[in-house]
Amino acid sequence: MDSTIKVEQVSKSFGKKTVLNNVNLTIEKGQLFGLIGPSGAGKTTLVKMIVGMEKADTGAIHVLNEKMPNLALLQEIGYMAQADALYGELTGEENLKFFASLFGLTKEAQKQRLTYVANLVNLTDDLKKRVAAYSGGMKRRLSLAIALIQDPKILILDEPTVGIDPELKLSIWKEFLRLKNEEQKTIIVTTHVMDEAVKCDYVAMVRDGRILTSGTPTELKTLYKTDDFDEVFLKAGVKHS
Numbered sequence: 001m002d003s004t005i006k007v008e009q010v011s012k013s014f015g016k017k018t019v020l021n022n023v024n025l026t027i028e029k030g031q032l033f034g035l036i037g038p039s040g041a042g043k044t045t046l047v048k049m050i051v052g053m054e055k056a057d058t059g060a061i062h063v064l065n066e067k068m069p070n071l072a073l074l075q076e077i078g079y080m081a082q083a084d085a086l087y088g089e090l091t092g093e094e095n096l097k098f099f100a101s102l103f104g105l106t107k108e109a110q111k112q113r114l115t116y117v118a119n120l121v122n123l124t125d126d127l128k129k130r131v132a133a134y135s136g137g138m139k140r141r142l143s144l145a146i147a148l149i150q151d152p153k154i155l156i157l158d159e160p161t162v163g164i165d166p167e168l169k170l171s172i173w174k175e176f177l178r179l180k181n182e183e184q185k186t187i188i189v190t191t192h193v194m195d196e197a198v199k200c201d202y203v204a205m206v207r208d209g210r211i212l213t214s215g216t217p218t219e220l221k222t223l224y225k226t227d228d229f230d231e232v233f234l235k236a237g238v239k240h241s
């Protein structure tokens, strides 16, 4: 098995509610993979299972050929959750140092990564401020920086650009593309914004716990005979309703 992430026949329920229903996905090394779908579709549950924070009821998930969940793989997976998990009483820098210390980085490597990630998300000048005094967008940016701190092979980013202004959003997407193209990172991004979907190499559209359709943005536009990605989603939904 050579794919970086393989999700096979995965289903998950919470109580009586089926949240994921027989999901299959294959994500290759160096791919920027978009999980697109409305609120409640099951995207967060799916990425949490890939990270190893939730367990599938049935089916299997493999990351870098290891069956998930697997604690040893946390070093290789940078995860940015939808809700920021930050220490408000600490400064931005202290938060970054804390998370860096969880991974096996030398002091020098920690310093270099800290400077790089802070600069990347435009927080260098705010590192000495307490996180409790950060705006919502600054907290998102700090969460993104934390996901990148250990230089993982895989990045799993749950709605990474929500609450971030358009200019920074563009520069963050530029960096995702650079990480993928130059460093062969494998990146999963969840979003409900279609202009982000078209930037992905491969897109899976999720609704009601099922993958409605998947393919490259160009393949999907051809398949559904439209240039408008919103319309692809609507047409895929009608086909499966």
Ligand SMILES: Nc1ncnc2c1ncn2[C@@H]1O[C@H](COP(=O)(O)OP(=O)(O)OP(=O)(O)O)[C@@H](O)[C@H]1O
Residues within 6 Å of the ligand: 014, 019, 037, 038, 039, 040, 041, 042, 043, 044, 045, 046, 082
């Ligand atoms: N721990 C849980 N217990 C019970 N229900 C849950 C739990 N986690 C998620 N759900 C339910 O599962 C469904 C899918 O939620 P999920 O967060 O995966 O969707 P999503 O596509 O990420 O939506 P959003 O874009 O709003 O985050 C929702 O109906 C949600 O209420």
